[in-house]
Every structure is written in structure tokens, then in C-alpha cells.
Amino acid sequence: MSESGVKRVRTTSWSAGPGCHGGCGVVATVKDGRLVKLEGDPEHPWNQGRLCSRALAMTQYVHHPDRLRTPLKRAGERGEGKWEAISWEEAYDLIEARMKAIRDEHGPESFLFTIGTGRDIYPWISLLAYTYGSPNIVFGLSGNSCYATRISACKMVQGDYMVFDAAQWFPDRYDDPRWVQPECIVIWGYNIPASCPDNLFGHWIVDLMKRGTKIVTIDPRLSWFASRSEHWLQLRPGTDAAIAMGFLHVIVNEGLYDCAFVEKWTNAAHLLRTDTGRLLRESDLRAGGATANFVAWDAVRSAPAVWDAASQAYPAGAQPLLEGTCEVALADGGRVACETVWTAFRREVDRYPLDRVAEITMVPAEQVREAARFYAKAKPAAIHWGVPIDMTPNMTPTAHALAALWCITGNLDVPGGNVLARFAFNAVAYALPGTKSVFAPSAEAEAKRIATDRYGIFKKFSLRAQTDVTLEQIFTGEPYPIKGMWMAASNLIGGLGQDPKRWVEALKKLDFVVAVDLFHTPSTQLADVVLPAASFLEKDGVRSWWVPLQTINKAMTVEGCKPDIEIGFELARRFDPGFQWESIHDLLDDILKPSGMTFGELQEKGWAFPPEGHPSAPYRRHEKGLLRPDGTPGFCTPSGRVELYSTLREEWGLEPFPIFEEPPLSPLSRPDLAAQYPLILSTGRRSPVLYHTEHRQIPWLRALDPDPIVEIHPATASEHGIGAGEWVWVENSFGKALFKAKVTLEVPTWMVMAAHGWWFPEEPGAEPSLHGAFRSNANNLLPMGYQGKDGQGAPIKHGLCRVYKATPEDVIHA
Ligand code: SF4
DSSP, rough: OOOSEEEEEEEEEEEETTTTTTOEEEEEEEEEEEEEEEETTTTTTTTTOOOOHHHHHHHHTTTOTTSSSSEEOOOOSSOOOOOOOOOHHHHHHHHHHHHHHHHHHOOOOGGGEEEEEETTTHHHHHEEEEEHTOOOEOOOSSSGGTTTHHHHHHHHHHHHHHOHHHTTTTTTGGGGGTTTOSSSEEEOOOOTTOOOOOOOOOHHHHHHHHTTTTEEEEEESSSSSSSGEEEEEEETTOOOHHHHHHHHHHHTTTTOOOOHHHHHSSSSSSEETTTTOSOOHHHSSSSOOOOTTEEETTTTTTTTEEEEETTTBTTTOBOOOSSSSEEEEETOOOOOEEHHHHHHHHHHHHTTOOOHHHHHHHOOOEEEEEEEHHHHHHSEEEEEEEEETTTTHHHHHHHHHHHHHHHHTTTTSSSTSEEEEGGGGGOOOOTTTTOOOOOOOOOHTTTTTTTTTTTTHHHHHHOOOOHHHHHHHHOOSSOOOOOEEEEEEOOOOIIIISSHHHHHHHHHHHHHHEESSSSOOTTTTSEEEEEEEEOOGGGOEEOSSSSSSEOOOOOOOTTOOHHHHHHHHHHHHHHOOOOOOOOOOHHHHHHHGGGTOOOOHHHHSSOOOTTTTTTOOOOOEEEHSSSSSOOOOOOSSSSSBEEEEEEHHHHHOOSSSSSOOOOEEEETTTTHHHHHHHHHEEEEEEOOOOOOTTTTTHHHHHHHOOOOOOOOOHHHHHHHHOOOOEEEEEEEEEEEEEEEEOOOTSSOTTEEEEEOOOOOOOOOSSTTTTTTTTTTTTGGOSSSSOOOOTTTOOOSSSSEEEEEEGGGGGOOOO
């Protein structure tokens, strides 16, 4: 603090405030307790001083007059908009009493803990849920269709998640000699400069392009990157898996794959029984053989060779056959014909000749062929996908196909390729799928997590309840009743939950609802207690996802508001008599323990990168035994190899190879609906200035993007008599919503692209308006309950609709 009352605090932008997940380094200038400026930290290795408009507008955000500044208790009926201000102590006492009563009467699992995308909230809601005793953390999107799904899918195939390599692992970035420039990056359904991705930035790709990296874009929209791509494939939404299978078809049949990687690091040589279609296991060959051990055919001895999963090895001298068939004697005296996984994989791939791919995807065969060749011949090359892959019921098989691409082309965990992403120093602040933080649910609680009995991938990898099943359980009470909900920055009604009116009904069925947020939203209006939360500038925290490890440093306070970590900590102490931490800094120290640093020490440094040889630092960790807990080379999968054939999907009774499945609400699967609703509806148009449902009340940002937009091609607009800037209804069998037409060549004639997350803070909060939550809500047009076969993914980006001009009476907002 200088004499003038000004202080400059270096911190990390992480959730509440700008909203996104990048983790930019920022410097906050605070004068007499007020934020006067937020700047990009020029020394930060990730953003080097660059900053987005949402961060620059934090001066308007932090001190906004509409910010909640005291706990509120519902004074009228739920949704009536009547509130009584109470103290924090009163709020804590009330919440403790009501939540304990529900726990005593119905069990802790009957209380749900819902989150939005706020990244520095999940750890603390986990702390709260697990100390309370509930395993049911819920993310509102149908099919849990964002990020966690892709992590689960990647873990299933290759044991770890991955990201494209823009040298983000090194403080000196592109100058680091270990890094290699990618020759090609495939941007798959990703408007990356506007879409706030997790720990990846659009400007990194621009940096790479300036250095010579070429881009392939797969997207129905003409994005900024699409317009600057070597190849742009304008596919029909929801057909990504068919494009990926087409790529595999070209790469496999033209011999463009990395044979050494396929032989050594995938399960391509393992044998499949032709009678059951399942993997042959040692237990099939001899009594007492292990089911965890798979079998290959030794081309030297012309005999089966057991793949010992514990030692990750075949018998000495064995040379597993990669392609072909064989006959194997079984323990019961019978014989069975087998084929290698690679042989069966090739047959699957051959089901996607490019003329079929073209028919499915609407992309000409020659374009698919050229793009596939371009990607496969580029060394190194990376692929990165956006939420369209998560937001389809065929999510996991699509992710499987994409992972197969970077694996068989030898681009996994190599410099400039798809690099495995782990928490820096293994310090887990944020328990993503398959990773547990310093707090975890008890085994007894975990067994009751909603839908884990139904969906193997949720049981194995995801730490969340399956959303669609959760919503139904609120109504059915089966297998146990749901009585309460904690909503942390989770705007279920305003933009997160599909079928928002159903979510309103669901909330009204609950006995007790707590909302924690910075502003009132349509969802907070349906709570019993609302707690005013803090922005990232008002708290301490850590960010370890993925690298570097860095601290969030409190720069200021806003009277009356508290950070989620503090709220969670206080209530956790009340719920759990054995609560082990004395202070928040003790807890943060504990999270950071694997790094060998305390919170204070890391704060001094600002950020830290894991050293070479650490499992959270690249490259080629599978060769060095850095990935598996047993220290043997390989991956964290059941076979220890990248699984072109998924042993877990086999176990779960699902297609073990990647496949394409037609989306459930498409012109092909529902021609009856398409006759009425001939346009493809894609939702989730990203705005660089608004983050999901946030920022509608921030003047600078709203001025830049004032209205809910639907993008329509000029020919389609003209066919419907719609002019640029006119208000239109977008309608389908689920509902309708009002948007302003942006007439643009960015979308094809057969598709419209609608913005999501729209509500109007300036309109009344009480029902029926709920801040205008139902007028321009893209989720009116989207159902719950269409999740994928494994519970992952939902048809959020490929529905059907029609558009027509609104009447002047409809246009309240204009
Ligand atoms: S780009 Fe993302 S992480 Fe960086 S300041 Fe903006 S919102 Fe925060």
C-alpha cells in the first residue's frame, strides 16, 4: 500500500467476475478499497499482459449497485420476489438447522449440490457436500454435456485428459528447446477466441499461426479460424463422429498411421473372440488365469501370448500379431476363432467409406479425404474439440474416434501434439472426473450417487450425479426422495438447464433451497436463502488445472460478500464434527502439499511449473513409467495401453469401438418433425463479452452485445421475409424463444445458430417474469432426458426448428 492509498495486487483470474476458465495473470489496482483498474500481467507466461473485455470491465462488475451485499431470507412465497435481509450468523444458523433436519429425516443424499461453470466453486461445494454427507453434486446441463464428459471419455481411452500443445508447460513458452511447433492444429467445433475454454486461449493459436502452424477447422459455422484454414469442413451438426471415422478410414487405408505406436502402445494386438465378440482373457485359456490379463497371438511360437497387466509385458521373445485371425484352445477343451483388435478396428473403420461419410455429414468426400491426409501427414499435429462433441448423445464414441486419431498418428504426449494434462504437481484443488481432492465422499455416500448404478462411466470417472436422472428423481422420489438443493453460481433457469420450466417445477418441489451468487438471477429468485458471493478479487485460492500452479490472491473486500471457500468452510465445520482444518490457509496448504510449497510460499512465487520428470510435466510419459501408479510404462487404462477397443465399454455393455449414431432430433431420425421444423437449430452461440448467463447487467459489456441473437443465412432470412435486426421467433415441438436476427453468411442456409443464457436483469425478479427468463431462453427449445446411452451428452447443438417474424406486440425488449 502506498501513501496515496493505492495498492497493486498480482492475482489469477479464475471464475466469479470475468467468468471463464483461462487463469490469466492479472494486476488489480485498488484505491481506498475500490478497484480502479484491472490489467493483464505482462509477466504472466500464459496471457503476457493480454486480457479480455470481461476482465477489463471488472471495475463496473465489482462495485455494481445490483450486487447482493447481505444474506436474504425469503419473505413471501417462493418466487414472489419478497426478501428479508438477515445477518451472516442468522443465515448460517438457519441453513444449518434446515439442512441438518433434512439429513436426519431423509439422509444426506437427499440434498443436491448444483454448480454452474464457476471454476473456483467446485472444490468448495465438494467440501460442503462431502462433509454434509451427500455424494450428489449436480451440473445442470442435460447429459452433463460439458467438459467432465470429455475428461471421462479420454480417461476411458487413454487414461488421462489431453490438450493441444502451445508450449504452455514452460515459463519461456515458445523459446523452450523441448517444445516443437505443431505443423497443424485441427480446431473441431470450437470458436476458441470467444468460447472461454479451459486453460487454452485463442491467442495461442494465433501465435502459432504467425509462426507457421496451419489450421483445419471442422465447424458448420464460418468462424474466424475457419476463414483462415487450409481446410474447412462445414459439417451437419451432430455428425462429428462420422467425419472422425472418415478420417480414420483414410489414415488406416492409406497407411498414414504410426505403426510402431499402434503396435507398442495400443491394445491393437489383443485378441477378440469371434463367438462372443469380447476380448479373450487369460481366464479363457486356463483355470485360474486372470481376467485382467489379455491375450495376443505370438507370431513366433504360433501360440497365444498372455499380456500380463501387472508387469505390462508379454512373455520374453513374443511377437504379437497385429493383424489377422487365429484359433485358440480354451480351458474347457473347446477352440475359438479369434481376430486381433486391429483387424476388427479396421473393419469398423471400413464401414465409413467417404461417400457414406459425405452422405451423413454433407461434406464432400474429397474435402474429407484431403483434410484427413493433411492432418495425418503433418508432424506434429494436434486436435482440439469444443462443446459440440460433449453436446451430443453420441459423445463418448465421438471422443473415442477423435482420441484414436491422435493416438494412431503418433501425436499423443509428444511435443506439439495432444499432450496429457494433469494437475500441476498433482495438487488437486478441483476434483475433476477420476481425481479426488483432499476431501472425498465416503464409500457409503458414493454408493448412493444418482445413476451410478445405471451408467458405468459415471461410477468410474465422473464425480457428479447424472443430471437428467436427477431431475426425474426430484419428481419420482425413487429410489430415494430429493428434498433440498444448494445452488452455487448455478443459473438453472436462466441458461444452464434445458426445459427451464421443468426446472422451476422441480425447485418448487423441494423443501429447502439455498442459492449463492453475486447477483440475483432467475434461479436465485426461487431460493429460500440467498447468500452474496465474492468475485475472484475478493478471495484467496489456488489454481492447479493444469499448469502452472498458481495462487488467487485477495486484492480487496466488498462489504457483506463472502467467497465460496469461506461459506463452505464455515458450514462444513458445522456439519462435520471431525472437520480437520483450523483455517482456510491450512486447507490450501494441504491441497498444495504435493508441490512441497505452502500457500504462502507459492503466493510469493506467483506461479510454479512442475519440473521435467514430474508426472504432471510433458512429454512421452507413457514411455518413462510416469503415468501409471505402479510405475510401469504405459497408460492408466485397464490394459495399460491406449484402448482402440474399450474394455470398459465392453464391461458396460456398450459399443467398444468408436461409432457414429444419428442424433435423435435430426432431419434423418425425425422426418416427421423436420416436415414442420425444417431448419437445424444449433444453440450456444458464443459472445466474447458475455459469459453464459452472466454480465447482462454490466453496462460496457451489454452495450457490446445488447440482445439475444440468432444467426440466419441471408437466403433463409429472405425466404422467411426476415430483415437484419428484426425480432423473430424460433420455435419447435418443445417451445419457442424470441431472438434478434443477425443475417449473416457465417451460417449455412439449412441451419440457425441461437445465443444461449439470455435473461434480463432489468426486468422484475418475481414470477411470472423471473427477469424475463422464458422469453429468449434457447433452452425452451431443448429437452431433458435425451442423454446418451452411457448418460453422457445430449442433443444441445443439433435440434430442429422453424423461424418466423415476431409481431410488434411480442417485442417487449425492442
Ligand atoms: S480471458 Fe478468461 S481467464 Fe483471462 S481474464 Fe478473461 S475471463 Fe479471465
